[in-house]
Amino acid sequence: MRRFRLAAFLSLALIGVSAPASASAQDAAPVSLQTSAGKMSLETVAGPFETPWGLAFLPDGRMLVTERPGRLRIVSRSGTISAPVAGVPPVYASGQGGLLDIAVAPDFDTSRLVYFSYAEPREGISGTSVARAKLTENGGGPRLENVEVIFRQQPAAGGSSHYGSRLAFGRDGTLFVTLGDRYSLRPEVQKLSTHIGKIVRINPDGSAPADNPFAKTANARPEIWSFGHRNVQGAAIDPQTGRLWTVEHGARGGDELNHPEAGKNYGWPVITYGRDYSGATIGEGTEKPGMEQPVKYWDPSISPAGLAFYTGSLIPRWKGDLFTGGLSGTRLVRLKLDPSRERVVEEEPLLADLGARIRDVRQGPDGALWLLTDDPGDGRLLRLAPAE
Secondary structure, eight states, rough: HHHHHHHHTTTTTTOOSSSBHHHHHHSOEEEEEEEEEEEEEEEEEEEEEESEEEEOTTTTSSSEEEEETEEEEEOOTBBBBOOOOOOOOOOOOSTSEEEEEEEEETTTHOOOEEEEEEEEETTTEEEEEEEEEEEESSSOOOOEEEEEOOOOOOOOOOSSSOOOOOOEOOOTTOEEEEOOOOOTTGTTTTTTTTTTTTEEETTTSOOTTTTTTTTTTTOTTTTTTOOOOOOEEEEEEOTTOEEEEEEOOEEEEEEEEEEOOOTTBBOTTTSSSSOOTTBBBBBTTTTOOTSSOOOOOEEEEEOEEEEEEEOSSSSGGGTOOOOEETTTTTTTEEEOOOTTTEEEEEEEEEGGGGGOOOEEEEEEETTTTTEEEEEEEEEEEEEEOOOO
C-alpha cells in the first residue's frame, strides 16, 4: 500500500528513476505543496536504492548513502549514483540489521575519514558496531581503506531487532552512538555493566572520554553517556546550545523526543507511555523518581527516524526548528522549540500524502532539506526546498 501511495503521489513528477544513475529524476517536474513556510517543491534527486538508511554530505556537496544490505554509495550533486564503494566489511543483513548510519569526520578535508555503524556478525549472533575508514578515490573506483572497528556493543544478541545506531559528532569532537535494547535483552537496559539500551560517547579512536559520567564507576561501561533507552533512531546536536537531541521508538505508542544528559536514566523499560504489542502494560507506569520524562511523546506511534536541526537561510521561517521522519507515520515532522530550547511549542506534519517511510533527514549545504525514503526496492533521495 505504501509503495502504491508513493507512486501515485509522484506519478507525474518522479516516475522513471533508475540506478545506477538517476538522470530521469533531473527532468521530472517537482511536486508543489503548501506548508507553514510557504509553497515548497519536492523532487527526487536519485534512486532507486535498496532500503537506504543513512545520509551524509561530503564537503564538496556529494552525498554518502548507506543501503542496509551492506552497500555504500556516493551520489553526485546531479544525482548520479556510484557503484558500491569497495571495502565495506561484512554486515548482518537481516531484519533491522545491516549497514546503518554514516558520518563524515569533522576533519575530513585532511583525514578523509568516515565513520559508519552496522550490525556486525559475531559467531552466529550480532551486535551494533562502529568502524572508521579512509575514503579514497584514486582510480579504480571509490573504496574504504584501513577499516578499523572502534566500538562494539556488548553483549551481542540473537535476533535482528533494535540496533539503534545513529551517529552524531559533538562540538568537542567526541562521537555519540545510539544503541538499542536488541528487543530480547530488555532486562539489561537498566544495568550499567552493558551497552544495551544506552547512548555512548566515545573519542574518535573509540576510547572513552575521561569526563564521561560513569568513567570512574565500578562495574560500569565507561563509554555510557545515558541509559534507559529502547531504540534511538535519530540523533542531532543543537547548533544553538551544543546539546544532544534524540528520537526514540516506543513499543505500541510512547515514541519519544529527548535531549539526553550525562548520567541520566530515561526509564525504559520501567516507565513508558507505550504499551506492549499485545496491549499489556509495560513496567510501572509513566513516572518514577530518578527517571527522566521525555520532552515530547507520540501516541499513537509515528516511529520517528532521522533527526536534523535546520540552520539555513533558504527557509527562514523554519530556522532553528527540528525535523524528524516517520516510518509507520509516513511523514516528515517539523518541531518548533520554545526560546529556552526545552519544550516543543509547535508541530507540523509534512508530506503525509507521500505515503512513504522517511528514514533519514539532513540539511544540505544548499540549505534544502534532504530525505531518504526506505522502501526495500524503491528507496529514494528527495530534496525539499522553496518553490521557485
